[in-house]
Amino acid sequence: MSAELRLAGTLDLGHGSVPLDAAFALLDALARERSVQGTARRLGVSYRSAWGRIAAVEAACGQPVALKTKGHGSVLTPFGEALRAALAETFAATDGVISAARGRLDGRLAVLLAPAPARLRLALSHDTLLSAVARTCPGIDVSVAGSAEALAKLASGAVDGAGFHFGERAPRPGSPFAAVFAEAEIRVVPLFLREQGLMFARGNPLGLGGVADIAARRARFVNRQRGAGTRLWFERLCAEAGVRPEAVPGFDTEEFTHQAVAAIIASGAADVGMGTRAVAARFDLEFLPLGEETYFLATRSGAQHPALEGFVGAVRAQARHEIGYAPAETAPI
Incomplete structure (x- = not known):
């Protein structure tokens, strides 16, 4: 030309x-x-x-x-x-x-x-910090998906990266998605640590002190969709507490984001749900911490997109300043 x-x-x-x-x-x-x-x-x-x-x-x-x-x-x-x-x-x-x-x-x-550069396609398990940073980064398309669905999209080639978590700081034998960390063709890096717990109305009117109390006091629970990392974590907590999922009122009531869960609780349509401290604070809900987890990003080895490094750097930097977040042990992109 x-x-x-x-x-x-x-x-x-x-x-x-x-x-x-x-x-x-x-x-x-x-x-x-x-x-x-x-x-x-x-x-x-x-x-x-x-x-x-x-x-x-x-x-x-x-x-x-x-x-x-x-x-x-x-x-x-x-x-x-x-x-x-x-x-x-x-x-x-x-x-x-x-x-x-x-x-x-x-x-x-x-x-x-010149042809427009290919956009970075990310499927991310919902997180408010990630969503906010993605909106400031040009050339990135984000879809919200549960952790399992996000990784399935990466495996099929539908996206370039998948954000996922499973309620632990690091993988161990038998933990959800442990096989992902062992795949030679997949590179996994930690993005940040975040705190999750139970969210309920101010004053804790039902006196909830843990997962067992949800079933015992018939508190109306709001769950996450199947395959979501938060749901996998809650199911593990139920097993550790000896609580059958079907004994939790509302266990089959599903929402796709932490914010949707918090909004239902704040409206009074439900009593309790699991989510991040940051979302609980945003909806003025009380927060009972259950633990910290690492949020990971998986990409294909050797297929680095030009926008990836900037996005990861921005996310890690923001995690130092947000309530309920902390830097994770980092790895280069």
Whole structure:
């Protein structure tokens, strides 16, 4: 892709006008060929058309530019030669300027017409800090998904990165998604630590002190969707407390974000749910901490997107300043 620039205009000496470049091409061809027949061949026109062009230039100038010589074809008149030389000097003087302008225009066009860089596609288990940072980073498309769904999208190639968590600081044998950390084709890095716990109304009207109390006091619970890391954590806590999930009122009531869970509790439609300290504070709910977990980002090994490093750096920096978050042991991207 390149632009074509040339000197254009008209030659007007008071008797009419002809295109400037056409007049120079005609006079230069006649000076070189010294015959109208040769001029016609050089210009790619008929003999008759060449004579027509000579006549048009002469009409514009008001005097002859070509002269027939007996037995020697046609030549330029002194006026025609002087005009050719003047036009040649003009074209030569502007060549450098036009060439430089063409180079600048080509550069601008290359930027304007260049294909847009591929956007970084992320499927992230819901987190308010991540959502806020993603909105400030250009070139990133974020979809909210449960941890299991996010990793499935990464495995299928639907996204470039998957954010996930499972209620622990580090993987251990038998923990959810442990196999992800062992895959050679997947690179997993920690983004931050965050605190999760039970969220309920100020004053703790039901006197909830842990997961066992939810079932014992028939508190209305709001759960997360299947495959969500928070739901996996809650199910593990239930097992550790000896509570059957079906004994928890509302266990099958599912929401897709921490904020949706908090909003239902704040409205009075439910009594308790599990979420982050940051979301509890945002909805003015009381918070009973249950532990800290690491939030991880998984990407394909060797397939680093230009926007990834900046996004991860911004997330880690913001985690130092948000309530309920802390830096995780970091790894380079």
